[in-house]
Amino acid sequence: MTIKLDKIFDSFSTNSIFNSKSVLQTNYTPETIPHRDKQIKQIAAILGPTLRLEKPSNLFIYGKTGTGKTLSMQYIQNELLKRAKEQSLPLTIEYINCKLKKIADTEYRILAELLKKMGFNVPSTGLPTDQIYQKFIDEIDKKRQLVIIVLDEVDQIVKKIDNNFLYNLTRLNAELKNAQISIVGISNDLQFLENIDPRIKSSLSEEEIVFPPYNAIQLQDILRERAEKAFKKEIIAEGVIEKCSAYAAREHGDARRALDLLRIAGEISEREGSQKVTLEFIDKAKEKIEKDKILDIISTQPKQFQLVLLSIIALTDKKRDKIYTGDIFDIYQNFCAQTTTEVLTQRRVGDIIAEFDMLGIINAKVISQGRYGRTREISLLIPPPLMDRTKEIIYNSLGLK
DNA sequence: CGAGATTCATGTGAAGTATACCTTTAGGCTTAA
DNA sequence: AAGCCTAAAGGTATACTTCACATGAATCTCGTA
Numbered sequence: 001m002t003i004k005l006d007k008i009f010d011s012f013s014t015n016s017i018f019n020s021k022s023v024l025q026t027n028y029t030p031e032t033i034p035h036r037d038k039q040i041k042q043i044a045a046i047l048g049p050t051l052r053l054e055k056p057s058n059l060f061i062y063g064k065t066g067t068g069k070t071l072s073m074q075y076i077q078n079e080l081l082k083r084a085k086e087q088s089l090p091l092t093i094e095y096i097n098c099k100l101k102k103i104a105d106t107e108y109r110i111l112a113e114l115l116k117k118m119g120f121n122v123p124s125t126g127l128p129t130d131q132i133y134q135k136f137i138d139e140i141d142k143k144r145q146l147v148i149i150v151l152d153e154v155d156q157i158v159k160k161i162d163n164n165f166l167y168n169l170t171r172l173n174a175e176l177k178n179a180q181i182s183i184v185g186i187s188n189d190l191q192f193l194e195n196i197d198p199r200i201k202s203s204l205s206e207e208e209i210v211f212p213p214y215n216a217i218q219l220q221d222i223l224r225e226r227a228e229k230a231f232k233k234e235i236i237a238e239g240v241i242e243k244c245s246a247y248a249a250r251e252h253g254d255a256r257r258a259l260d261l262l263r264i265a266g267e268i269s270e271r272e273g274s275q276k277v278t279l280e281f282i283d284k285a286k287e288k289i290e291k292d293k294i295l296d297i298i299s300t301q302p303k304q305f306q307l308v309l310l311s312i313i314a315l316t317d318k319k320r321d322k323i324y325t326g327d328i329f330d331i332y333q334n335f336c337a338q339t340t341t342e343v344l345t346q347r348r349v350g351d352i353i354a355e356f357d358m359l360g361i362i363n364a365k366v367i368s369q370g371r372y373g374r375t376r377e378i379s380l381l382i383p384p385p386l387m388d389r390t391k392e393i394i395y396n397s398l399g400l401k
Numbered sequence: 402c403g404a405g406a407t408t409c410a411t412g413t414g415a416a417g418t419a420t421a422c423c424t425t426t427a428g429g430c431t432t433a434a
Numbered sequence: 435a436a437g438c439c440t441a442a443a444g445g446t447a448t449a450c451t452t453c454a455c456a457t458g459a460a461t462c463t464c465g466t467a
Binding site: 368370371 | 449450451452456457458459460461462
């Protein structure tokens, strides 16, 4: 036992293969952004007029997750602010991530957050929305200045809040005498623009920039650069970077995914006391990521969903080759009785099954059996080694057995 | 024997309901002038 | 009178139910060869 512990502690202190693990973490901001020169130049060209105190066009940036949108934007934001400071220009750039629930899920909260970031005090609740608009306008308009508002994940706003919010924002300039506002929207939903009000579309996306996914080669460059800083010398085995990027490229060229893969591979090799990150660790990392994802999904499901899943698992265990919606519903009712839970209608259970299908936890195919009706044929997609953990999670959260 | 009707078990869609969670409003209480 | 707090009132998103109709191939029915 002592020997083992020593080994673990050793790997934590002296023998760590990491130089600085944070370089691989998602919130790390690298000094350079490879393969995004073109996009960065475009953005710079569009926002450039700010340095002459002219209002730049509204800008709309889109591209899938992990394509460097936010990173590039933040880079430009810093550069612009640096310049503005040197020349003492009245330029304000505010970045807001609309996905963060507590900060930005209503019109009011976004405005309040903006005001707070600009150093004005706003009550966190209580004021009517139009008053805070007025306050926002007043505060900005106090002096001659340019304000650029960066809205990350704008698609979330439209989903959660009124369409009009964006329209109002773009129209604010009409009410401002001294200041001017520009809006930069960032979205990873490519269809977002098509689904919004044409009026907003035309004013919000005066300029558009697309961030294409990275291809495998580009991912390799990114990974190499980060790996250099993150790991000590000679730690990464031949072909590891290539494999990592190949996996990530297959999943829409998501650089974040690639970095996660590399970091977790590093963590696993360290934990196992290996002095090198070899190819097999990449596979282990990939497996771990997938496992974690599944377990995370399962453990965060609501009670009813877990009951339905448990029914499917129970049926799979019984070695019935085909599982149908009706069978699930029968067993599900039993489980409800056991846990004194209200029984949902079969209609709803059908929808829940469809949602599990969407999540990739099960595979459900609608088939018609002629005379014997129409149903979903369902099979579980949880890998067998995970089954025990899965059951444990569900039993625990349902307080069963 | 084959075309068309029938049938089953559940898919699917629309509309309605219950609920929880917010925001907004209004009333009442406190406080400061 | 202004400020602040709280309870009630209104709004909205979510999770579900109810009702109604759609599906689609195995099976049945029945007319015809």
